[in-house]
Amino acid sequence: MELKQQATVTLAEVAEAAGVGESTVSRVLRNHGSFSGKTRERVMAAVERLGYVPNRIAGTLASTGSRLVAFVIPSLSNIVFPDVLRGASAVLEENRYQSVFSVTDYDPGREEALAAAMLAWRPAAVMLAGYEHTDGTAKMLRASGCRVVELLDLDGDALDIAVGFSNRAAGRESAAFLLKRAYRRIGYVGHDLQRDTRAGKRFSSFCETLEAAGAPLIAREILAGPSSVENGRLGLERLLARATDLDAVYFSNDDMALGGYFHCLAQGIAIPSQLAIFGYNGLDIGRAIPQPLSTIRTPRVATGEIAAQLIVANAPPQVVDLGFELIEGATA
Amino acid sequence: MELKQQATVTLAEVAEAAGVGESTVSRVLRNHGSFSGKTRERVMAAVERLGYVPNRIAGTLASTGSRLVAFVIPSLSNIVFPDVLRGASAVLEENRYQSVFSVTDYDPGREEALAAAMLAWRPAAVMLAGYEHTDGTAKMLRASGCRVVELLDLDGDALDIAVGFSNRAAGRESAAFLLKRAYRRIGYVGHDLQRDTRAGKRFSSFCETLEAAGAPLIAREILAGPSSVENGRLGLERLLARATDLDAVYFSNDDMALGGYFHCLAQGIAIPSQLAIFGYNGLDIGRAIPQPLSTIRTPRVATGEIAAQLIVANAPPQVVDLGFELIEGATA
DNA sequence: GTGAAAGCGCTAACAC
């Protein structure tokens, strides 16, 4: 316990040192209200001399709103969420907001507990992934009076603000694209759909679209655990062991699809003539492989940016559809 | 401004509703001090009924330590930092700590401003990447009295706690490995070293090791901007246009190395017989490509975990070397 | 086992 004494320079001490009142120091520091240039100088000099760092805890308690935004995200392994955080935090930092986060690991129960913990900091907004929350979470969020932003999904009812795109539409368009290219014997390789409900939505609308076209899904391979390149490779290997006559495979996302691509590369399976591959997310890496990956590019960073802008502007409840872009690539 | 009224259920209201004093409610909620089972039930019932969410802002102000840990990281695009956050936040959440973060974009000036903003929340600890801070940042951190953890680098003097591994050692061992494999005409493809000082340290000790062995670096290609697969691809393409007789290339990290690998794949350059490739980080994807990438695996998640554990335990100042692992792979 | 009261370090009226 070698802790140095917590350097507790307070606003009162600064006021004392500068020979002014506390509220004057507060005004100068927040550049709010009126004070003379001379006063300002004396205050700043005292701040500098004492190395004063304002206490936001006290400040927030005394004032109304906190410049804090809470993120409750499913994962940090799936690049989607760091991307969203990146977009949001850039905008928030510009506006002198701060970001708190916690990771649910795709567990709705954890989400509820973590959201409660976040709410205890009285944030200006809570940002969560998607619409699948427990009743408890929804109730708590509604009761909190703080802004709520649901991200990356539009297939459901928003609590307050929603920013993202439709996963169902993405699944549908992916299927439509493969059908248009005349693929008819289509398989699927995915990861844990119970937990990643957005991947689940894409998959179900993908299947519906195939069925409607009279070319239902032939085979699927669903791996436990999160998406990864290795799981994609393994998944395709297993799928092809069971279904040898596929002409295309839809993957739950680009990580998985890359794994599939590498499997084909290693096995000498010609893409797309022998087997077509289609992903989801539009990661940069998909464009750097020898054959650009056919996929759907999602506006992940923009989702974060827009969400943050709406909070900073205290915008009214709304649903913002950012859409997505189908990239034809060379693998399907 | 359609904000619902901020639902301000306070501890006082809970006390009132439960027919007990405020301090009793506080004791029950924190499970600290003594109270009867009956009292406990009544308090919990009132909490439930009113939907009370404790105000941590007030709680922290009234008590001593805050269960808040601040991360000041260079980037969220480089997977390294989400990995560290992931490890740390898992441990912190288990211990009911919360994580605040901000992103410096590799700018020491921004780091100083953001660190100051973080300090305003009086966190239990501030975690930063590496040792390269401005004098202002170092001074402020020291004066703050809060714990400081420097992550992912050990080549320098720690302010308080440091957790990570030596980037210089990593550069040295990478060079030694290539030399041992009898590569002698070695090149380098890297990203912005001014900003990513850890990559800079790896590179300089890599070069020193080559020189000491009488096989100095033949050529280098350094791209502006952050590391990416595409930049790696482009970098190798440019490098090979100038230096056609290389037998191995060292990349600033795995993202870059993957780009190089894909370039070779697309150009029909045989790996490793025509050209060897060596990376840094040991990303999972490097093991899923047809030829496993030769690289150094760094304990990124563990770095976050250990750092968090030390903070939770309020451990004394120390330097923790987690080391790294050289993966021989198939590309060098 | 429990309650009353004094702060924690600020902000926001409100006087001057």
Added chain:
DNA sequence: GTGTTAGCGCTTTCAC
């Protein structure tokens, strides 16, 4: 333009 003062919602003695 500036100081005084009353909270913000808790935790923490300290009596009882």
